[in-house]
Amino acid sequence: MALSEHPIADTFPEAASPTHMGLPDAAGFFGEFGGRFVGEPLIGACQELEEAFIDAWADPEFRNEFIDVLRDYGGRPSPLTECENLSQDLGLRLLLKREDLNHTGSHKINNVIGQALLAKRMGKTRLIAETGAGQHGVATATAAALLGMSCTVYMGEVDMERQALNVFRMRLMGAEVIPAMSGSRTLKDAVNEAMRAWVAEVTDTHYCLGSVMGPHPYPWMVRTFHEIIGTEARQQVEALTGGLPDVAVACVGGGSNAAGLFAGFADDETVRLIGAEPAGGAAAGRGVPAIVHGMKAYFMQDEVGQILEAESISAGLDYPGLGPEHSHLALNKRAEYYPVTDEQVLDSFQLLSRREGIIPALESAHAIAWVVQEKEQLAGKTVLVNLSGRGDKDVRQVQEILDVQNNTVNGAPK
Amino acid sequence: MTATTTVSLEAHLNERIADGRKVLLPYVTAGITDDWVDLVEAVIDAGADAVEIGIPFSDPAMDGTTIQEASVVALDRGMAPAQALDELRGREYGVPLIAMTYYNLVYRYGHERFAADAVEAGVRATILPDLPMEQAGDWATAAAEHGIENILLAAPVTNDDRLAQIVERTEGFVYVVSTMGTTGERSDVDDAASVLARRVKAAGDRPAIVGFGISGPETAVAASRESDGVIVASALMRKVLNGESVEQAASFVGEMRAALDAAYPAN
Numbered sequence: 001m002a003l004s005e006h007p008i009a010d011t012f013p014e015a016a017s018p019t020h021m022g023l024p025d026a027a028g029f030f031g032e033f034g035g036r037f038v039g040e041p042l043i044g045a046c047q048e049l050e051e052a053f054i055d056a057w058a059d060p061e062f063r064n065e066f067i068d069v070l071r072d073y074g075g076r077p078s079p080l081t082e083c084e085n086l087s088q089d090l091g092l093r094l095l096l097k098r099e100d101l102n103h104t105g106s107h108k109i110n111n112v113i114g115q116a117l118l119a120k121r122m123g124k125t126r127l128i129a130e131t132g133a134g135q136h137g138v139a140t141a142t143a144a145a146l147l148g149m150s151c152t153v154y155m156g157e158v159d160m161e162r163q164a165l166n167v168f169r170m171r172l173m174g175a176e177v178i179p180a181m182s183g184s185r186t187l188k189d190a191v192n193e194a195m196r197a198w199v200a201e202v203t204d205t206h207y208c209l210g211s212v213m214g215p216h217p218y219p220w221m222v223r224t225f226h227e228i229i230g231t232e233a234r235q236q237v238e239a240l241t242g243g244l245p246d247v248a249v250a251c252v253g254g255g256s257n258a259a260g261l262f263a264g265f266a267d268d269e270t271v272r273l274i275g276a277e278p279a280g281g282a283a284a285g286r287g288v289p290a291i292v293h294g295m296k297a298y299f300m301q302d303e304v305g306q307i308l309e310a311e312s313i314s315a316g317l318d319y320p321g322l323g324p325e326h327s328h329l330a331l332n333k334r335a336e337y338y339p340v341t342d343e344q345v346l347d348s349f350q351l352l353s354r355r356e357g358i359i360p361a362l363e364s365a366h367a368i369a370w371v372v373q374e375k376e377q378l379a380g381k382t383v384l385v386n387l388s389g390r391g392d393k394d395v396r397q398v399q400e401i402l403d404v405q406n407n408t409v410n411g412a413p414k
Numbered sequence: 415m416t417a418t419t420t421v422s423l424e425a426h427l428n429e430r431i432a433d434g435r436k437v438l439l440p441y442v443t444a445g446i447t448d449d450w451v452d453l454v455e456a457v458i459d460a461g462a463d464a465v466e467i468g469i470p471f472s473d474p475a476m477d478g479t480t481i482q483e484a485s486v487v488a489l490d491r492g493m494a495p496a497q498a499l500d501e502l503r504g505r506e507y508g509v510p511l512i513a514m515t516y517y518n519l520v521y522r523y524g525h526e527r528f529a530a531d532a533v534e535a536g537v538r539a540t541i542l543p544d545l546p547m548e549q550a551g552d553w554a555t556a557a558a559e560h561g562i563e564n565i566l567l568a569a570p571v572t573n574d575d576r577l578a579q580i581v582e583r584t585e586g587f588v589y590v591v592s593t594m595g596t597t598g599e600r601s602d603v604d605d606a607a608s609v610l611a612r613r614v615k616a617a618g619d620r621p622a623i624v625g626f627g628i629s630g631p632e633t634a635v636a637a638s639r640e641s642d643g644v645i646v647a648s649a650l651m652r653k654v655l656n657g658e659s660v661e662q663a664a665s666f667v668g669e670m671r672a673a674l675d676a677a678y679p680a681n
């Protein structure tokens with residue numbers, strides 16, 4: 001059955017258009033981006049997943065269970081925080097959607113609970129996942145523990161060093177963590193490893209992909225599980241301010257937290273949608289799509305089409321691509337994507353900590369960094385930032401960087 | 415048009431298969447060594463019926479550790495698609511070459527230009543494992559204009575309806591993926607390979623050739639029982655990565671040729 005004919009279509013009033021975040025076409029494309037570019041051994045698994053997702057999402061019982069688990073276990077709804085101090089400093093009205101307060105410390109839990117419940121419904125007994133910062137791996141290990149499933153997480157060897165604490169967290173919850181040793185040994189290689197493992201174990205294993213990327217139905221399904229961010233934020237901002245924000249900002253790795261936020265506002269033409277990318281991993285706006293990781297989307301690549309390695313202070317944004325729906329929104333200029341540097345990110349990490357008592361994830365600090373950079377043009381505006389995660393996992397890395405930079409020991413003068 | 419061979423890959427293979435021969439298709443990663451083109455010629459002399467030329471890609475998600483390693487070695491040595499085709503050009507191979515790579519490299523090169531350059535290099539077919547049937551139309555059309563065939567894969571999980579379409583739409587042969595996994599040497603080839611090869615043969619009259627997991631003469635003979643022949647990739651590239659010479663690597667192909675011919679004598 002075509003997606004548009006299925007009962008689920010009622011929950012997405014229109015198919016995706018240049019400015020509307022709706023259904024992809026039957027082949028999984030948002031405009032020219034997306035699709036399903038995988039080897040023949042995975043075609044069946046993608047089809048099975050698509051059918052299972054459509055069926056589940058049309059089933060009120062499944063949706064209720066999803067919402068219930070996110071509430072009772074995940075801690076939703078996440079609050080909206082008005083940052084009085086920073087608002088004053090910057091001359092604008094800064095509102096934070098607090099995904100950092102979710103169980104496991106980031107937005108990742110929304111998608112993972114959705115996929116784990118779906119996998120269970122499909123009769124799968126095992127979850128595999130890729131992870132960059134470790135947040136998605138931790139969230140997957142958490143869901144696996146909760147639902148009694150076994151779990152294997154693929155993580156770039158470099159990232160395992162950068163995020164040792166998250167590696168331990170995953171192991172503590174019973175997951176096996178396998179280093180991805182190929183290529184740049186970061187997120188993109190972890191994706192390759194997870195895809196390879198999925199092929200071999202497809203009958204009893206669900207690949208719990210962590211962002212709005214990969215072959216159809218992943219980009220659409222993952223965005224759908226995260227839409228709760230935008231839906232809640234919209235109501236909360238309206239209740240607080242009596243209107244909509246002027247700008248909605250999120251950091252972008254693959255783009256899942258941004259997609260969830262944007263979905264709440266995409267139809268409101270007055271709301272600018274901004275994605276903050278790391279300068280060393282900015283895939284948007286380069287103009288040439290690539291086909292890799294099962295999808296057609298903007299990627300950093302060399303002139304012959306070899307995929308480049310992203311480089312960022314935050315492991316979670318160390319991804320050289322931008323999910324297909326974001327690529328579509330970027331091409332059609334409905335959303336804008338801008339790079340910020342590691343230096344700006346470090347400054348914003350400290351700024352939010354000092355002025356608001358909120359230590360953000362380095363990923364989320366990208367969104368704050370863009371707001372700080374653009375404070376002049378944002379003067380007097382209501383700016384909604386998705387604070388996608390908390391910084392606990394990053395404090396050690398930042399401490400080491402700052403101690404070297406400031407010639408301090410554990411933050412105090414030598 | 416290339417002087418190397420003017421018949422299509424499929425006609426070329428069918429002619430040999432009709433003689434009762436099991437075909438043998440070795441795989442060589444372009445740029446794995448300085449003398450990789452010599453290796454291509456040497457495996458042909460050792461009895462290859464066609465040769466797959468692997469154009470290395472940064473993210474070979476369908477490949478196991480050996481081909482990944484071969485790709486990294488070749489990329490580090492600066493190999494690129496245009497260069498691979500360039501280095502192949504100008505020799506007489508006597509059998510068709512098949513370019514095996516990931517779709518992004520062909521997409522970036524441009525369908526039209528890739529097809530034109532490839533055919534000049536002696537390439538008569540492509541295998542793009544991440545370009546499934548549904549998305550292959552544009553490339554297959556551009557390729558056909560230059561006489562290049564596009565080979566589709568079938569996997570053990572491919573259902574009957576889909577298999578029928580694959581057999582219908584593939585050109586050259588059906589690439590029978592022997593197992594649910596990535597490329598790589600295995601000590602025995604799955605039963606799944608025989609079952610799938612039989613299903614492919616029942617679905618039409620395309621050559622069915624088994625790839626993934628062929629590690630030497632024994633697995634080649636076993637995997638050819640229900641199929642028309644085999645592809646050997648990782649086992650051969652492993653030898654090259656281990657520093658074996660062109661002669662040593664080619665003699666491994668020769669052993670496989672001899673084993674196949676002994677087990678399945680020509681009519």
Ligand SMILES: Cc1ncc(COP(=O)(O)O)c(C=O)c1O
Pocket residue numbers: 106107132133134135136210211212251252253254255256257258315316317361363364388389390
């Ligand atoms: C806190 C946080 N934010 C953002 C991201 C980036 O992912 P995405 O772009 O899919 O939201 C990550 C990934 O690990 C993360 O941990």
